[in-house]
Amino acid sequence: MSTASGIRVETVSRVFAARGTTVEALRDVSLDCPAGSFTALIGPSGCGKSTILRLALGLDRADTGTIEVGGLAPSDATKSGITGVAFQDAALLPWRSVEDNIALPLDVLGRPRAAHSAKIAELIALVGLKGFENALPSELSGGMRQRVAIARSLVTDPQVLFLDEPFGALDQILRKQMNIELQRIWMESQATTLLVTHGIDEAVFLADRVVVMQSRPGRISKIIDIDLPRPRRAELFADPAFHKLEAEVASALDGH
Amino acid sequence: MGIDLRRIYGSIRNLAIIVIVWEILGRLQLVASGALPPPSAVVLRLIKDWGDYPGHIGATIFGAGVGFIIGNAVAIAAGVLFALYPLTSRVARGLNIAIFALPAIAISPILVLTLSDPVPRIVLAAIGCYFVTMTATVVGLTQVDARSVDVVRAYGGGKWKALWLVQWRSALPVILSGLRVAAPNAVLGSILAEFGGGGRWGLGVYLLGSLGRAEPDRLWGIGLVATLIAAAAYAVFALIANSITGSSQSVTVPTSLLRSDEEGRVRPLWQRGALIASSIALPFALWWVLLLALRVPAMIAKTPAGLLDYLVLLPSAPIAQGKLVAALAQTLPMTFIGMAAGLALAFALALCSQLWPAVVRAFMPVALVTQTMPLVALTPLLVLMLGRGTAVILAITISVTFFPAFVTMAQGLLMVPRAALEVPKAYGASLFTQLRLVSIPSSLPYLFAATRLTAPRALLGVMIAEWLATGTGLGNLLNQSRGYLDYGMIWSVAFVSVVLSVLFYQVVVVVERRVLGRFGMASAQ
Structure with missing residues (x-):
């Protein structure tokens, strides 16, 4: 699976027209995420990082350029079930229980749920929601809902995982825990992962490469390789090498 | 949810107050010198007349019921079509507005002229339901939280998958509230058609027959029965809607609603012109075609040309x-x-x-x-x-x-x-x-x-x-x-x-x- 599960973005442009003005969300953006790699997209609001993700998921279409996910066009890739996604907002269906929300991608892809009941139970345990299987989203806290969304993104055993600020709504402590969990999941699954984030620490901690973007027009300004050994542990957050990389990303964000 | 004893008690108390005040007003002939009979007199008269009622109630409910089912089935199907393919809603716009806006009382004589008995009431009842439910369906399906639809689409789900997994369920409370309004409309439509003539049975017929005889207590009895039927129809859907709304309210504020491809898309002038023209032409075409299909004599049935x-x-x-x-x-x-x-x-x-x-x-x-x-x-x-x-x-x-x-x-x-x-x-x-x-x-x-x-x-x-x-x-x-x-x-x-x-x-x-x-x-x- 490894060679076929990369993400390839080639000279992609996307312009939005709204109320008489146009916004260049992306201009000639190219990015190659090799199979099994972990890439973080970071940048100010409006730099087009979420647009890249939406294009790769087939939720939107590029004006020019091509995007391939696992060697397939985005809409084919998602239909074949090799992708997983978690958005910034949990976007749970209010009438479905935790279990049923996690199973939603299976229903979309037409896969039998019975065959995955063990997987669902395992994921519920993984995100620490044992005992809440039958709870409705309105009975959960914001953090718990977000964890349901994470579990949902993993239910199909995705080869390519898209995460759009999945921990943006969580508190710092929980976020670090989830970062460590996510790294563990990623190392086990070997899924090619594209993470959109606002958090410099999160990006450096998780990614092999941090892609820094700038806005107006949305473009990639710098790619920083993160050569920290894995598995990365919680202590790393206090490591001087880690801080140095953080500073590098921060100055790239400032346009240096 | 929503049903607790205090509320029920409160409603009963309020109803009792209304009835008592009404009784006093009626007994003392305070309103319009006896045109408002006391409820006791209305009920007594109702009991006395009861032999007449079943046939009339049956006829009205039949018309309203069949019309309700047909009207809403068409409305929901049309709503799904319009929500999934917005272009169709633009073509059907003129027809929809015409159906919505046509004053039942104005077309009931026409229906009675062109169709035979139970059909006019079914048609008017169905028309009374159509627009409310169709609109509710479209609104419910399109005002869904875009993020939930994104999740389905992100796994390669198409329009129908999103409809099935997300939209219809989230639209359900809105559709039910549409049905809630449609139910009394159907009863009203049936009665209005009965006003227009035809038929021997129906509350509208009964009422029209009693209107000339100065018997306010009977008129009120008929009105009361009609109201109870409408209220019961309303209550059934209100109860169902109540039990469902709680579990479908979005927990977070939807930042964006689902946008159709049609919205914000600027079509060239000729396309817009064609859409508007076809939307205006459609009701006229349907009018003409229906008259031809029904083979009504030209003397009675005026086509657009005849009207001109x-x-x-x-x-x-x-x-x-x-x-x-x-x-x-x-x-x-x-x-x-x-x-x-x-x-x-x-x-x-x-x-x-x-x-x-x-x-x-x-x-x-x-x-x-x-x-x-x-x-x-x-x-x-x-x-x-x-x-x-x-x-x-x-x-x-x-x-x-x-x-x-x-x-x-x-x-x-x-x-x-x-x-x-x-x-x-x-x-x-x-x-x-x-x-x-x-x-x-x-x-x-x-x-x-x-x-x-x-x-x-x-x-x-x-x-x-x-x-x-x-x-x-x-x-x-x-x-x-x-x-x-x-x-x-x-x-x-x-x-x-x-x-x-x-x-x-x-x-x-x-x-x-x-x-x-x-x-x-x-x-x-």
């Missing part, structure tokens, strides 16, 4: 035009005044429903009564109370416009997201401040939706009053023409009143787009 002859080309046309213009001069001013009053009342009460929910619960039964009653039993009473003048027209018009407007606006206020309400609350805002800062501005789309809804109904109300009470305006012209067998004029009045209603509707839509556009709000259907 009658109103413009024939030598007698100027006389017909003169009659129409004179009638319009009487009908139009009343329509505007009645509509404004009905809307103002509904908006005030919808806001009260936020401030004092208990008051509204107490008022609700009365509101329901005014929904079915006025057309049937209240008219004679109102005539006796207010005379055969302007006041009675206004009273009837307000009572037919108020209820749908109130339901729409109360619904709108209910849909204000929890979090949005909690922000001012968190700063210690009083209920009034909360209302002013959040509820009222965010209900603006619903105020417009209610205005759109009531504009044609106001015309209906005025025409009913003119027909049954004052003998003026379009309503009277229609009734007279029925007597003279002046088919051309019957069709002309029907046509003009439909065109007027569509026009009112369009004017509201244009104003709405301007205003909401300025506030960056989307219109509520």
Whole structure:
């Protein structure tokens, strides 16, 4: 699976027209995420990082350029079930229980749920929601809902995982825990992962490469390789090498 | 949820108070010298007349029930089509508005002329349901939280998958609230068709037969039964909706609603022109085709061409035009005044429903009564109370416009997201401040939706009053023409009143787009 599960973005442009003005969300953006790699997209609001993700998921279409996910066009890739996604907002269906929300991608892809009941139970345990299987989203806290969304993104055993600020709504402590969990999941699954984030620490901690973007027009300004050994542990957050990389990303964000 | 003993007790208490006050008023003959009989007399008379009822009730319920099923089935299917393929909704727009706006009373003589007995009531009942449910379906399906649909689409799910997994379930409360309004509409449609003639059975027939005999207690009995049927139909769907709404309210504030491809897409001028033209042509084409298919004699059934002859080309046309213009001069001013009053009342009460929910619960039964009653039993009473003048027209018009407007606006206020309400609350805002800062501005789309809804109904109300009470305006012209067998004029009045209603509707839509556009709000259907 490894060679076929990369993400390839080639000279992609996307312009939005709204109320008489146009916004260049992306201009000639190219990015190659090799199979099994972990890439973080970071940048100010409006730099087009979420647009890249939406294009790769087939939720939107590029004006020019091509995007391939696992060697397939985005809409084919998602239909074949090799992708997983978690958005910034949990976007749970209010009438479905935790279990049923996690199973939603299976229903979309037409896969039998019975065959995955063990997987669902395992994921519920993984995100620490044992005992809440039958709870409705309105009975959960914001953090718990977000964890349901994470579990949902993993239910199909995705080869390519898209995460759009999945921990943006969580508190710092929980976020670090989830970062460590996510790294563990990623190392086990070997899924090619594209993470959109606002958090410099999160990006450096998780990614092999941090892609820094700038806005107006949305473009990639710098790619920083993160050569920290894995598995990365919680202590790393206090490591001087880690801080140095953080500073590098921060100055790239400032346009240096 | 929502059903606790105190509420039930409160409703019973309020009902008891109303009944007792009514009894006293009736016993002492305080209102319009006995036109308002005490409830005890109404019930006694009802028991005495009971032998007559089953046949009439059965006929009305049959018409209403079959119409309800057919109308809503068509409405939901059409709603799904329009929501999934927005282009179809643009082509069908003219037809939809015409169906919505056509005053039942104006076409009931036509239906009776062209179709045989149970069909006119089924058709009017179905028409009464169609627009409400169709709109509710479209709104429910499109106002879904875009993020949930994104999740489905992100796994390669198409339109139908999203419809099946997300949209229909999230639309269910909206559709049910549509059915809730449609149910009394169906009963009303059936009764109005019975007014128009034909048939031996039906509450409308019974009522019309009893109208001439000065027996207010029987009239009230019939009205009461009609109201109970409508109220029961309403209550069933209110209960179902109540048990479902709680579990489908979005927990977070939806930042974006699902946008169709059609929205914001600028089509070239010729395409827009073609869409508008086909949307206008469709109702006329359907009118023509239906008449051809039914093989109604040309003398009775006027095609668009026949109508053109009658109103413009024939030598007698100027006389017909003169009659129409004179009638319009009487009908139009009343329509505007009645509509404004009905809307103002509904908006005030919808806001009260936020401030004092208990008051509204107490008022609700009365509101329901005014929904079915006025057309049937209240008219004679109102005539006796207010005379055969302007006041009675206004009273009837307000009572037919108020209820749908109130339901729409109360619904709108209910849909204000929890979090949005909690922000001012968190700063210690009083209920009034909360209302002013959040509820009222965010209900603006619903105020417009209610205005759109009531504009044609106001015309209906005025025409009913003119027909049954004052003998003026379009309503009277229609009734007279029925007597003279002046088919051309019957069709002309029907046509003009439909065109007027569509026009009112369009004017509201244009104003709405301007205003909401300025506030960056989307219109509520």
